[in-house]
Structures are given as C-alpha cells and as structure tokens.
Amino acid sequence: MPSVVCIGAVLIDELFFCGEPIITSTSNPAIQKKEIGGVMSNIARHLSLLEIDVEFITVFGSDSDAAFIKKSFLETGLSFEHSLEIDEPTGKYCAIHQPDGSLFTAACSDTLSKMITADFLQTRIDILKEAEIIVADTNLEIEALKWLINFSLIENKKLIIEPVSIAKANKLSTIDLNGVFMITPNQDEIYSIQNDVENKLDNLSMMLINRGVKQVWISLGEKGSIIYNGSKPIQLGVPQITIKDSTGAGDAALAAWIFAYLNQFSEIDCLKIAHSFALDILYKVGAVDKSITKQKLLLLGTKYYHD
Numbered sequence: 001m002p003s004v005v006c007i008g009a010v011l012i013d014e015l016f017f018c019g020e021p022i023i024t025s026t027s028n029p030a031i032q033k034k035e036i037g038g039v040m041s042n043i044a045r046h047l048s049l050l051e052i053d054v055e056f057i058t059v060f061g062s063d064s065d066a067a068f069i070k071k072s073f074l075e076t077g078l079s080f081e082h083s084l085e086i087d088e089p090t091g092k093y094c095a096i097h098q099p100d101g102s103l104f105t106a107a108c109s110d111t112l113s114k115m116i117t118a119d120f121l122q123t124r125i126d127i128l129k130e131a132e133i134i135v136a137d138t139n140l141e142i143e144a145l146k147w148l149i150n151f152s153l154i155e156n157k158k159l160i161i162e163p164v165s166i167a168k169a170n171k172l173s174t175i176d177l178n179g180v181f182m183i184t185p186n187q188d189e190i191y192s193i194q195n196d197v198e199n200k201l202d203n204l205s206m207m208l209i210n211r212g213v214k215q216v217w218i219s220l221g222e223k224g225s226i227i228y229n230g231s232k233p234i235q236l237g238v239p240q241i242t243i244k245d246s247t248g249a250g251d252a253a254l255a256a257w258i259f260a261y262l263n264q265f266s267e268i269d270c271l272k273i274a275h276s277f278a279l280d281i282l283y284k285v286g287a288v289d290k291s292i293t294k295q296k297l298l299l300l301g302t303k304y305y306h307d
Contacts, residue, residue, distance in 0.1 A: 253277060
C-alpha cells in the first residue's frame with residue numbers, strides 16, 4: 001500500500017549552462033546536460049530513494065526516451081505500474097542557465113499529461129484510496145485537478161498541488177480548492193493563482209485559505225520560505241550558498257518535506273529538512289540526487305541548521 005501517490009508529468013530535461021552572461025538575440029556558448037525530469041518525476045524519485053512507499057502515475061511515450069526513463073525508474077525501485085503509455089514522443093523541458101546557475105529562461109513541450117483525465121483517474125481510484133498523501137502538478141488539465149480535489153475532499157486524503165510555473169499555476173485561479181491540503185507556489189506563482197499582483201503575500205495566502213486550502217507554502221528564494229495555515233505563519237530563512245544549478249530545488253524541498261511530515265517531525269523541522277535538501281540540490285548539477293538516503297538527508301539538516 002503506497003503512502004504517497006504522485007500524479008503528473010515525466011520529461012527529458014535538456015539543460016544548457018552558459019559560460020558567460022547571456023546575450024539575447026544571439027548564440028551563447030554552453031555546456032549541455034541531459035537528465036530525466038518533470039516536477040512530479042523528480043518528487044517521486046526522491047521519495048522512493050528516501051524509502052517512502054510511493055506510486056507514480058504518469059503517461060509514457062513510445063520512443064527511446066520513454067524506454068530510458070522506465071529503465072531508470074526500475075533501477076531505483078520506483079513503481080509506475082498504474083501509468084499509461086501513448087504512441088507519442090516523450091515531452092521535453094529545455095532550460096538555459098546563467099553562469100551563476102540561475103535560470104535565464106525555459107520552455108516545455110508536453111503532449112502526454114493531457115491524457116491524465118478525470119475518466120482515467122477514475123480507473124485508478126483503488127490505488128488513490130490507499131494513499132495517505134496525493135501529490136499532483138498543474139501539468140494536469142483543469143478537469144483532472146477538479147476531480148482530484150473533490151476525491152480528496154470526499155475520501156479525506158491530503159492532496160498537495162505543485163503549481164509548476166506561472167502559466168500553469170493559473171489553472172487554479174477559478175476552481176474550487178476546498179479539499180486541498182497544501183499548495184506550494186513561489187511568489188510569482190501565487191500572484192498567478194489569485195490573478196492578483198497588487199496584494200501582499202500574507203493577504204494572498206489568506207485568500208487561498210478562505211478558498212479551502214489548508215496550508216500555503218511559499219518559496220521566497222534566497223530568503224527561504226513561509227507556510228501560512230490560518231494561524232501564525234511559520235517562516236524559515238536559508239544560509240547563502242554558491243548555486244551550480246537551480247533545476248529541481250523546489251521539487252527536492254517538497255519531497256523532503258513529505259518525508260519529514262510522514263515521519264512526524266515538527267512543523268519547523270519539516271521546513272529545515274526541506275530547505276536542507278533544496279540547498280544540496282542547488283549545489284549540484286541535475287534535479288535528482290541519486291545518492292540520497294534518509295540518513296544522509298537528516299545529516300544535511302544538521303549541516304545547514306545547527307541549533
């Protein structure tokens with residue numbers, strides 16, 4: 001029985017790291033890396049490596065990239081038996097990074113996630129009923145998100161929604177969110193969710209809580225993050241580090257938070273563990289640390305937070 005069911009996209013990440021500050025409208029010399037990516041794939045793989053019983057529901061293409069992805073999942077013990085396979089190419093995420101590792105721009109092509117429909121999710125209802133936590137990303141279509149929210153409300157499941165990007169976060173702007181346990185936007189994504197760029201973060205978070213969300217966890221970048229839950233906000237900063245690659249840091253943070261939550265750590269310790277893993281990922285190239293273990297994760301917490 002899975003503790004967590006992750007639902008969303010798996011992609012091939014093509015990452016370009018420029019050696020000099022990027023000049024627009026011309027070619028920039030860069031080093032290329034190719035990795036398995038997709039927000040939910042990153043989260044599910046890290047949870048599996050952390051020995052959390054996780055099921056990943058996604059849609060695979062029928063090309064060599066899909067075969068490569070499946071082989072990698074099997075090697076790390078990630079279960080995907082309830083997924084779907086479609087005769088289309090695997091989606092790709094292409095990112096261009098500045099020399100300091102920060103993201104300059106990115107593009108994503110994904111024709112497969114639209115196949116995770118409300119009707120498809122209905123066929124996977126038995127495995128969803130077994131989960132303690134369901135994690136979904138906004139690569140899903142609006143109707144599928146609405147179905148998951150309603151299902152989680154009826155079945156009393158903890159549904160976490162990862163907004164993915166500014167454009168995709170906007171899918172949450174008009175739907176009923178009563179039944180969502182937590183949403184995890186950054187500052188720009190919460191503006192998109194609420195269609196409001198004027199209000200302060202605490203007001204926007206309270207608006208989401210009034211819409212039915214139990215917790216709003218906002219990434220503040222180099223300032224750390226803050227969780228709003230309708231009472232006193234929980235905020236935690238982060239130490240400054242040298243960034244090598246910003247890809248996947250938020251995904252790692254969420255996986256680590258879920259690990260800590262399921263292991264009954266306190267609210268502030270959940271944040272410390274989440275931040276520590278995100279910092280570790282920022283210091284590496286690639287979105288997934290294949291060497292992570294639960295023991296190593298807990299040691300990272302003492303590395304970055306000494307109290």
